[in-house]
Amino acid sequence: MSVTAPAGFEAAGVAAGLKSTGKPDVAVVVNRGPRKVGAAVFTSNRAKANPIIWSQQAVADRIVEAVVLNSGGANCFTGAFGFQTTHQTAEKAAELLGVSAGDVLICSTGLIGTGDEAFRAKVLDGTEQAIAALSVDGGDHAAEAIMTTDTVAKMAVVTHGGWTIGGMAKGAGMLAPGLATMLVVITTDAVLEPLQADEVLRRATGKTFDRLDSDGCMSTNDQVTLLANGASEVVPDLEEFAEALTGLCQELALKLQGDAEGAGHDITIEVQHAVSEQEAVEVGRSVARNNLFKAAIFGNDPNWGRVLAAIGTTSAQFDPYDVDVWMNGVRVCTQGGPDRPREEVDLTARATHLIIDLKVGESTATVLTNDLTHDYVHENSAYAS
Structure with a gap:
């Protein structure tokens, strides 16, 4: 109803x-x-x-x-x-x-x-x-x-x-x-x-x-x-x-x-320990709008380097060499360097959970996005036809 x-x-x-x-x-x-x-x-x-x-x-x-x-x-x-x-x-x-x-x-x-x-x-x-x-x-x-x-x-x-x-x-x-x-x-x-x-x-x-x-x-x-x-x-x-x-x-x-057009993954980006909620949102959105990261997720590739590169474009307070990143429960990056082997990350399911720990404050925020797929490009290239 x-x-x-x-x-x-x-x-x-x-x-x-x-x-x-x-x-x-x-x-x-x-x-x-x-x-x-x-x-x-x-x-x-x-x-x-x-x-x-x-x-x-x-x-x-x-x-x-x-x-x-x-x-x-x-x-x-x-x-x-x-x-x-x-x-x-x-x-x-x-x-x-x-x-x-x-x-x-x-x-x-x-x-x-x-x-x-x-x-x-x-x-x-x-x-x-x-x-x-x-x-x-x-x-x-x-x-x-x-x-x-x-x-x-x-x-x-x-x-x-x-x-x-x-x-x-x-x-x-x-x-x-x-x-x-x-x-x-x-x-x-x-x-x-x-x-x-x-x-x-x-x-x-x-x-x-x-x-x-x-x-x-x-x-x-x-x-x-x-x-x-x-x-x-x-x-x-x-x-x-x-x-x-x-x-x-x-x-x-x-x-x-x-139901996003052509999406293969629903990505939840959880930013933790930011100085403010506003900065947590800024960091999360920088990843959500990064086509290289979104393309990697489409290819089931846990490319955490693209996460750090994306958040480095923001004005948020954090030390790029003291950031931890988790993908679907596996900490792939700690203190700005490699942690667990990439092969341990399973990205074949639709749900993808990314955690970014900035280690500078007590604020958190979650941003939702999707991967970048062939189907998305096709659907939007043919939208008017």
Whole structure:
């Protein structure tokens, strides 16, 4: 049920013809109240799609009635026509739902730089179809409608203390952080004040989606939205809620990592004993974005020298000649030199766990990435065909 697991939410996903496959491509998620609290975080890419520009304005008052999402077209770099399409989509949804267009967020995903009258007509028609099909059982269909190169729909639900959180996510490529990653809609029937919703969402995304860095490519369309309606009438302990929300976001982030385009390995990079969490993230990300390291993992090669070379490009505090590195439980490097034989490292399984011990502080952070494969290159070279 994903986004319709919490009380007071309805959703739908329909096929409007945006995808040549005939699969669902327009989704709508509606908050039926009683509260209409909304918060969102967006890509920090300066090149922003029209739905991002619209949604950043619409969420400013922290009131959100509905979210309309489409796959099959990013509506990015489509000029004034594209922004008008986004505006008209919000107006269409608002008219049919009896709400203000300024309280409807819009999300799009797909190929950049495409959009015409046929695209607009399909999005508007799909919005109308989806609203007509809204139901408390429509969460699964909505999750399917936002897929592009995804092979599976990503959903998660957490129930705790009388309230529930539900979420759906889309993402298989262009997975790099910038406050948010991919398209994600999260709903809850807990009672949250607007500022609380914004705070817990940013805390959760900062620890989860913001540390998923599969290919170092930041999208123009990334958005994570949290809707809270208070239908459970339960005011949660904010720390307990934040922990549950972070757990749900982490579950979705791991599903996104596991479905990354063409990936053969899911790599968890755990940086230990850094001076600060920020520096631990910087070190982890330097490895996550190192193509030589990622190619080595694809080839099942425990090339720890590439790890040290990557972290040496950062501004983090550490002694390059006093770093330990583990790969799948085997310490291959200690004090900046060789330790156990490389042959002891088994990288044939999909899960790969890399530990980097900087030995300079008490902070830690984990960054998620994938290997660099032939399939990734092929899929992204043929994406528009």
